[in-house]
Amino acid sequence: xxxxxxxxxxxxxxxxxxxxxxxxxxxxxxxxxxxxxxxxxxxxxxxxxxxxxxxxxxxxxxxxxxxxxxxxxxxxxxxxxxxxxxxxxxxxxxxxxxxxxxxxxxxxxxxxx
Amino acid sequence: xxxxxxxxxxxxxxxxxxxxxxxxxxxxxxxxxxxxxxxxxxxxxxxxxxxxxxxxxxxxxxxxxxxxxxxxxxxxxxxxxxxxxxxxxxxxxxxxxxxxxxxxxxxxxxxxxxxxxxx
Numbered sequence: 001x002x003x004x005x006x007x008x009x010x011x012x013x014x015x016x017x018x019x020x021x022x023x024x025x026x027x028x029x030x031x032x033x034x035x036x037x038x039x040x041x042x043x044x045x046x047x048x049x050x051x052x053x054x055x056x057x058x059x060x061x062x063x064x065x066x067x068x069x070x071x072x073x074x075x076x077x078x079x080x081x082x083x084x085x086x087x088x089x090x091x092x093x094x095x096x097x098x099x100x101x102x103x104x105x106x107x108x109x110x111x112x113x
Numbered sequence: 114x115x116x117x118x119x120x121x122x123x124x125x126x127x128x129x130x131x132x133x134x135x136x137x138x139x140x141x142x143x144x145x146x147x148x149x150x151x152x153x154x155x156x157x158x159x160x161x162x163x164x165x166x167x168x169x170x171x172x173x174x175x176x177x178x179x180x181x182x183x184x185x186x187x188x189x190x191x192x193x194x195x196x197x198x199x200x201x202x203x204x205x206x207x208x209x210x211x212x213x214x215x216x217x218x219x220x221x222x223x224x225x226x227x228x229x230x231x232x
Binding site: 034036041042043044045046049090098099100101102103104105106 | 117119144146148155156158161163168169171203205207220221222223224225226228
């Protein structure tokens with residue numbers, strides 16, 4: 001079965017500082033990895049994905065993520081956080097051949113002005 | 114291109130009632146999945162439909178059911194509502210992984226959700 005762990009409940013960062021949200025995964029075979037963001041009372045918005053190829057993937061709103069196969073990690077990063085980045089971030093994994101996503105519990109990111 | 118549309122956005126029911134939620138996927142997407150989001154359990158997979166057939170099912174009781182129509186629109190139904198069914202129900206659509214379309218990696222696109230409150 002596929003699963004995701006997001007070890008921190010909340011990530012606090014000062015505006016302008018680098019932001020990192022951690023994610024580790026478990027899946028049989030090659031992983032399909034995703035990051036989504038959720039604002040209050042909204043659905044999930046797709047940020048970026050890793051399927052194959054370059055381990056550093058770039059996504060929307062200046063976010064990027066680094067895939068590390070040996071550490072089974074897929075950490076989300078942003079070089080300079082904005083107050084508007086404050087939201088709930090979800091990491092998700094899907095095994096090959098199915099559309100079922102396993103989500104982590106989510107990380108609340110708070111960017112302090 | 115229109116996104117995933119869910120209706121209603123908000124609804125209040127009482128215990129024992131039933132509820133039907135609707136989802137219209139992105140045009141051309143034939144796979145529709147449903148997820149339940151609660152503060153305690155996070156995001157949990159309910160089921161996935163493709164070409165009017167349930168392809169995957171999560172660990173939810175039989176009170177939770179769904180269906181998909183020939184135009185790919187989907188509905189989910191919860192019968193005999195319990196207080197614990199209060200949640201945000203999210204629908205997601207995607208291209209099928211086996212569609213063969215170039216660049217298709219099957220990411221899910223979510224609607225805004227239907228927030229159900231059971232009193």
